[in-house]
Amino acid sequence: MRVLLIEDDPATADYLAKGLGEEGHVVDLARNGKDGLFLALNESFDVIVTDRMLPGPDGLTILRAIRASGIATPVLVLTALGEVDRKVEGLEAGADDYLAKPFAFAELRARIRALARRPAAQAEQHALVVGDLRMDLLRRVVARGGRAVELLPTEFRLLEYMMRHPGEVLTRTMLLEKVWDFSFDPTTNVVDVHVSRLRRKLEAGGEPPMIRTVRGAGYVLAAPEPARTEA
Known part of the structure; x- marks a missing residue:
């Protein structure tokens, strides 16, 4: 599975990229919003994982942009902001799932697998x-x-x-x-x-x-x- 990971914190980015790679996934890592948005709009991915707070376009701006472009790739938003209204804001912007930091890698892995297993008719409603x-x-x-x-x-x-x-x-x-x-x-x-x-x-x-x-x-x-x- 090809995963786009957009994360600006070096330690978190490297840890997640390494873990997903060891799970057998191909990981494209973007360390800022600008590079993440470019990859999201120009490459094909099975799942996108993005931090909410990023330099350049933030995670929700990226999310709105790819949804406005008709890209239906499942998106998981990572955030240190765990309040309910923040989650609602992300879901309304087009997120498929929301995971608050700190989290266990096993939970991230399970959520990515769940997103990838969604029925094709739902994931590819174009x-x-x-x-x-x-x-x-x-x-x-x-x-x-x-x-x-x-x-x-x-x-x-x-x-x-x-x-x-x-x-x-x-x-x-x-x-x-x-x-x-x-x-x-x-x-x-x-x-x-x-x-x-x-x-x-x-x-x-x-x-x-x-x-x-x-x-x-x-x-x-x-x-x-x-x-x-x-x-």
Whole structure:
């Protein structure tokens, strides 16, 4: 199994790399966030193990970046921050498991094995589908009813987030935080502008609307209701 280990503490990094190597795994070691992110985005791994606190991009920034790129590789986050809210933050960012320091190597080994054993259908879920709208996360392409929908990177991220939450009311604040990584700014209309562009592209072939505005709340993406026929 090929494992990417991102850890900046020299003693911990060397200890874990040696232990995983002795277990028969091929270990790629990155000692900072920049190198770890580059490897995660450009190489193929069975499991990624990353420290949360890193120089350069931190572990959660790396995690969000690889998930935004459609990479579904299982990720185990290591941290000295064991509080429940920190764990929730990591899991919401896309982590598959969370392990607080200090830990026994045997527990790390067991968790890595558990992640690697996950059903292929779960580990390799590379597509999102809502109605006749399909997003291929690996190829980074979108189609509606077989028609290709050309999206800019930010539009792709926006649509991906909405497709991961079909039928849910997504507020502008939520979209700013999850798609743009901004705090709420009442003066910006960046969300409305991008949603408007996304709507036009999704309906360019004459298809019925999929994005609905909920006045005073936000937006909902859902499959159109079937057309009613007269009795």
